[in-house]
Amino acid sequence: MLETNQRVFDEVEKRYYFAPIKSNFNEKIKEVGAEKAINYLTTIMQSSIEEVEKIIKGRIENGEIQDASQARKAIAGNGFQGLVAYALIYLQKEGVIDKELVITLKPKSHKIIENYAAIQVGNDWQKPDVDLMIYHNKRLEKAPILIFSMKTSLRERAGQTYKWKLLMDIATSKDCMQIKRKYGLNFELKTDFRVGFITTNFYNEIMQPQQVGMLNFFDFVYLTKPGKFKPPISEFSAIVSDLKKLYQ
Structure with a gap:
């Protein structure tokens, strides 16, 4: 277990409201197993x-x-984000996920974001709205960096991250020179970014046509409910096989 991941795990576990969430997570593990939980x-x-x-x-x-x-509003958002990180690190402890993957919660001021993900737009700099970041501890520039937006509602800031993804695609495209000149886009792609979205879908918004259109900009879309979903949506346990493919 990486020390950085252990710190995230311990920090989430110590949150004043997390005890009942942890208890229910553990019960679900007993019921269906860690990966399906x-x-x-x-x-x-x-x-x-x-x-x-x-x-x-x-x-x-x-x-x-x-x-x-x-307090309720803060717990809904922060509690969900914390639970996602906690669950992934739990799977890592169980040997389901590669032990060399760093799982970072709220990495907005992380050096990776500063050094690799800042896109120049004229005199401004655009960075993704990142709630969770995953990268390989020993292969930073040779393996993908995954950045995720995690929301309980699609009415929240999911759009900020997919717009950054669109900016990155334009800034690194050889076919968009006119657009890059028009908006002063400048970005040196130093590593392979993959952009994902994770949601509880509390309000059953995710299959609305306007939401599906937005979700198509993401490389991964995970719903933390069991079931069969239409692309680009997968149930959250699909992240295990996705991580194995990306970090063989």
């Missing part, structure tokens, strides 16, 4: 609501927080 992260989040509410209520009564609605 990651297809149920949406259910795990939803089944944890009652216990999380008790924790929020207790913290309000103790004067630790003041706004319950704000």
Whole structure:
């Protein structure tokens, strides 16, 4: 286990609201096994609501927080992102995922993003909205770097990451010189970026035509619910075989 991954695992586990989420995740592992359990992260989040509410209520009564609605909103987003990272590192601990893969949560100021993912647009610089990053510990420039946006709702900022992907495709294309000159696009591709999206789809938005159109810009789209889905959507456990293919 890489030390960086262990730190992420421990940090998520120590979050004040995470105990019921962890408990439900462990129960699902007992029921269906670790690899299939990651297809149920949406259910795990939803089944944890009652216990999380008790924790929020207790913290309000103790004067630790003041706004319950704000706490709920933060937990929904951060809790899901933390659970995804926690689940992937759990699979790594079990030997399902390559032990040399670095799984980084909230890497917005990470040197990889600064050095490899900043696209110049005129006098400005555009970076992807990254919630999770995966890369090989020993082959940084020779193996793909995966960046993921993770949202509980498609009404959130999923568009920011797919627009960065589109910018990258234009900036590295030999057929878009006129567009690059028009907008002052400049980007030196130093490594292979793959861009993905992971969602709980709490509000059943993902199959709406306008959402499917947006999702086609991503290299990977994972839904944390079990089932058979139309491309480009896969259930989350497909990430295991995808990682094996990318990091043979």
